[in-house]
Amino acid sequence: MWHIKVPATAANLGSGFDTLGLALSLSLDVWFSEAKEVSISVRGEGQGIVPEGPDNLVWRTAATLYREVSGKPIPPGRVTVKSRIPLARGLGSSAAAIVAGLTLANTLLPKRLSREELLAIATRLEGHPDNVAAAIYGGFILAWDDQGAIRVQNYPAPDLRCLLLIPDYRVSTEDARRVLPASVPIQDAVFNAQRLALWIDAVNRRDWSHLRQAGEDRLHQPYRQKLVAGMGPLIEAALSHGAAFSALSGSGPTILSLVPSERAMEVAQALTRAALEVIPGAFQLHDVTPSSFGAECVLDSWQWRRGGSRRRLQLGPGAWH
Structure with a gap:
């Protein structure tokens, strides 16, 4: 079973409209295990409101990316989405769902995309980079458009x-x-x-x-x-x-x-x-608290620390915190 964890995010932060983002310790969690058919259940924030079928934003995003990259349908499975992020409150609930879906697809793809590639896709889907960049990279981020390419500078989260x-x-x-x-x-x-x-x-x-x-x-x-x-x-x-x-x-x-x-x-x-x-x-x-961690995917109970022999699966090249 795969466990995907994506932080809530705060964007703009006053003066940084569509530019600054901050990851928070509230999270959206997704568990996925392969099965003969797709089944989706939603718990926590959004239960009874968020779709539990093909229109579920996490699954729809995952299925779309997997097909675009591989040319094949995503493997079916049991999906449980549990969120602590309130909907439509300015805390990046849709960005977290999009990033969770991209992370799920990227985990199942034979060849994984880089974080930069996932950021570009997430920005296209979300419409602006601040929330999705903070959800992917964690910490405090500055995002900008460089002639159509989204760039990110990542800083440690404020210790407040x-x-x-x-x-x-x-x-x-x-x-x-x-x-x-x-x-x-x-x-x-x-x-x-x-x-x-x-x-x-x-x-x-x-x-x-x-x-x-x-x-x-x-x-x-x-x-x-x-x-x-x-x-x-x-x-x-x-x-x-x-x-x-x-x-x-x-x-x-x-x-x-x-x-x-x-x-x-x-x-x-x-x-x-x-x-x-x-x-x-x-x-x-x-x-x-602000979170230093961005989106991550863990297989069962594996744990990883920098320099250790086990590792968390990444969105793309580069080590996580």
């Missing part, structure tokens, strides 16, 4: 706690993109470029003192406020009580705050108080 304030309503990526303008004033573009540079400086030097400014944005968050109730007050509540960073996660409605461990309880309490005032309905608060 991650508080996720998740409202109990959905914001679709399509709706969140529909509210964005076709063009922005040049001063807003410069504003974001300056703050994106702060993000890269911070992860290079492991200095989180300027992350508050790195989270400031004029390209997408101001336009999405109408879709995310209380976004401004929630971000301000986190920052004013000790968070190093707070911003919309992806297209929302989740608010992601990066917090030093010693301030996590204070920030969590402040977010809860603010959420009770501004969110119309229920919400969840998750205390997780």
